[in-house]
Amino acid sequence: MAKRTYTELTDRVEEFLQDSTNVVFSATEIQSMFTDVLYRIASYKLVITRHSLTTIASKELQIATIADLIDPLYAEYTVDKNPRNFRNIIRRGNTVELDINIIPTAAETVYLYCKKPHRINQMTDLAGAIDLPGDTYAAGDTTIHVDGLQATATIPVDTEFTIAGIQGVYRLTTAATIASSEGDLTFFPGLLEAVADGVAVTFEQSTLDPILEDLFINYVAARVAVSKSAKYLQQINTALTAMTATTTALGKVTAEVAQAIADLDSGRSLINAVNVGGKPQTEYVNYAVAGVGNAQGYISEANGFINEVVAELNLARSGSRTTLEWGKALERETISEL
Structure with missing residues (x-):
């Protein structure tokens, strides 16, 4: 079953409220509740994102710039080991401290796993393609140019996408501005494999599974x-x-x-x-x-x-x-x- 779009979720809330023609509840009024409910649902069904931070010769890490952060959960240090080195953390305001017995040196990488709100993509077309004629993006690259998108859009931070034929799910670290159906995507982690021009890029519809979609609809209707x-x-x-x-x-x-x-x-x-x-x-x-x-x-x-x-x-x-x-x-x- 395909996930419902932003508009379809709005329509379903209207139907649930027996107000498909918006006599009592406007679409804007209904959608104004979406963000609040997406945050609230995250308290029951977690959305966890991984963020790459850099040490400053200290066990403390700054987290003030992490968008839409609900709560940091745990860290990984040192990174990319097998098995992974997960660490407890202590939060103090806009900093977290690694619960370890050593002090990292400067410029080391730490992965911080964070609780975030659920997401619903407002794009009307989720498909695009790599735009790099005659060349290839290398493994490790963190910015790609994509075309074949809808005419204009602002794709928010944390939106995830996949690339056909290569491994990995990639998360935007900067909001992407789409104009004339194309734009740059800056993301994490870096490409796990090289990717050539014309390869399909597909954005997520939402983080809601079918059951959560129904509960989201109910919750929004209740709040409205x-x-x-x-x-x-x-x-x-x-x-x-x-x-x-x-x-x-x-x-x-x-x-x-x-x-x-x-x-x-x-x-x-x-x-x-x-x-x-x-x-x-x-x-x-x-x-x-x-x-x-x-x-x-x-x-x-x-x-x-x-x-x-x-x-x-x-x-x-x-x-x-x-x-x-x-x-x-x-x-x-x-x-x-x-």
Whole structure:
């Protein structure tokens, strides 16, 4: 079974979330979780890479420049022996110390084996070919020129590739910039054999096996769902807006009632009085009745806003809880299977 591509993994997460058309979860939102999950999976299924370091007449080695390092695991010194001389190490910040009883001389090689995150290659075409017309790269070379690749790409550090017909799996030590379908690859270890122009070069698709792919998909879906649960805070913001409108409407009720009381007081003072121009006390009563009617209208408006507040808060509570609980349950299940 062929490994899934970066795009295929994204599509599968969308399908798992029942959102193939990205109504709720965008592809960018889903892919933003990839790196985090690739690191987390490495805590359960190791990815170990070998790095060549050089001593400075000390048992200590600098590791600050090792990209995407999770943890150094062990060392090999002296190197390339049979059997291999594996050594324990002691990490102190950005240095490791060899657990040996001697002090290496300067410029000796030490292999450091490191825990790294899993990788998914984003290239759309994994195949290329050696580009050295009329010549041959020698065994031990650590840089080759390759053409026949996709038009443009940046291939990240630690991406592995193989070369047809020769031994070894090679790991990029520097990010490779591809332009016009070609570029230089700098890698470790050096070529184990000589290689001629036109020989096929094939990059890895990912470090995930089929089982890990499925668990990766589940894990990403879980993390995205947990993250999305915070979206329901928007309903709370909507509720707060409606609550402000409620307060405004109730404030208008207070003003109308106060005016109605004032009108009644004015009308009361004219009862049993000799008034010019009709019955002003009756007019004040009518003003008061109208004011109370306005107040009732504002009360109805406030009730509408209150109902909106309740509905939005219920949606926020229900949606957030459901999404969060589903995501957390899936995350627990996935971790238990790793």
